[in-house]
Amino acid sequence: MTEPTSPDPRRAALMAAAEALFFERGFAATSIDAIIERAGGSKRTIYALFGSKEGLFEALIRENTEKMFGAPFFGAPSLGLEETLTGFATHLLELFTRERTIGLYRVVVAEARRMPELAASFHRLGPERGRDWIAGVLAAAAERGEIGPVDPHSAASQFLGLVRSDVYFEIVLGLRGPLGRTEIAQIADSAVATFLRGIQPRGRLRP
Amino acid sequence: MTEPTSPDPRRAALMAAAEALFFERGFAATSIDAIIERAGGSKRTIYALFGSKEGLFEALIRENTEKMFGAPFFGAPSLGLEETLTGFATHLLELFTRERTIGLYRVVVAEARRMPELAASFHRLGPERGRDWIAGVLAAAAERGEIGPVDPHSAASQFLGLVRSDVYFEIVLGLRGPLGRTEIAQIADSAVATFLRGIQPRGRLRP
DNA sequence: TTGACAAGGTAATGACCGTTACCGTATCTG
């Protein structure tokens, strides 16, 4: 549908201004005039490129989702399970607690009721890929006998929750600033440790 | 004859209309006129009772938060740890996946940047109480030796994430309807099982 | 050089916004 990269500088300026304003104020509270004031140029250009305010918003969400979540989860398959999970958890925390990602998430959640297909596309192009990748990692580990038999999908769901923990909830509400590297490493290590012990069948020990 | 504390019916009607509209459309996209059209009466009354649109919004958020999260977590202390955690997880899932709670959460997240103290008050009056209660339960269990020594705060944070798992994320994005009782019980049981195994010190068995 | 045409800046449009001034009315005091 849309070209992956467009070399149009007007388009890039509009996108940058739209990102700053939509992510800060939300969709309804951001006016076309404010976007133009920040990006320069003319309203005419927005309607020529995007058709409407909602069209600009949709393009912004889609492109940011793809940019942020574009193929970041395919770590080296040579690593052991624990290292793979820790690497994934670290990456997830770094990504999800970034100011940009929080802004994107907030605005998608805010409009999820009025633009359901936009929220679905955000999830499909973004978080769902990480969840599926982790489910694959767990399925392979279970097949190799590294962990006990699990339902990969629900185990991945638990792992994601464990990594986000309550910390992500608080960050989304604006109660915490972004995490430092030390904090991220600590949360990731602790989540992986809890998870690996947690999914072992009752009464079994890790080797 | 008259009740000791008279609940103003105009105020209640305004609150009901405001809830339906703010939770559905968000703050900026909801107009005072639309609220009046739904609640009846006059705009004059809104400004007499709440001072402004934002005042009405703040009162709505505060009262809904208190109504939803008011003292629901103080279960019977006679139960065992596993039953206590399962009861809490079930309650949390029922509450957080309700349509009303999702609407409240969406709108608080959407306005978290512009009304930070509102988001903080939501958290303090709501989710934080559950987290603190669970932390207390875990601290007491650790002191009794039922579980190994843990940092109650970060263990509670992990437990909350584990219960919400990725399912809550998907519901907030509108990708899933509310959960059924069976689904909730399954998620709660599984989360508690993973958690209790997960927080045991490395190499220790549950009795 | 000139004509035409496309692109983008300007200003208009019609609707709607939050807020408040104004005024009728109903209730209460004397």
Added chain:
DNA sequence: CAGATACGGTAACGGTCATTACCTTGTCAA
């Protein structure tokens, strides 16, 4: 019954909104 007072409905106000018609300007072929 008369007057005052507080409440709530109506309509207006100044501003802003998304969208579009109009027009200026720059470009390029002939």
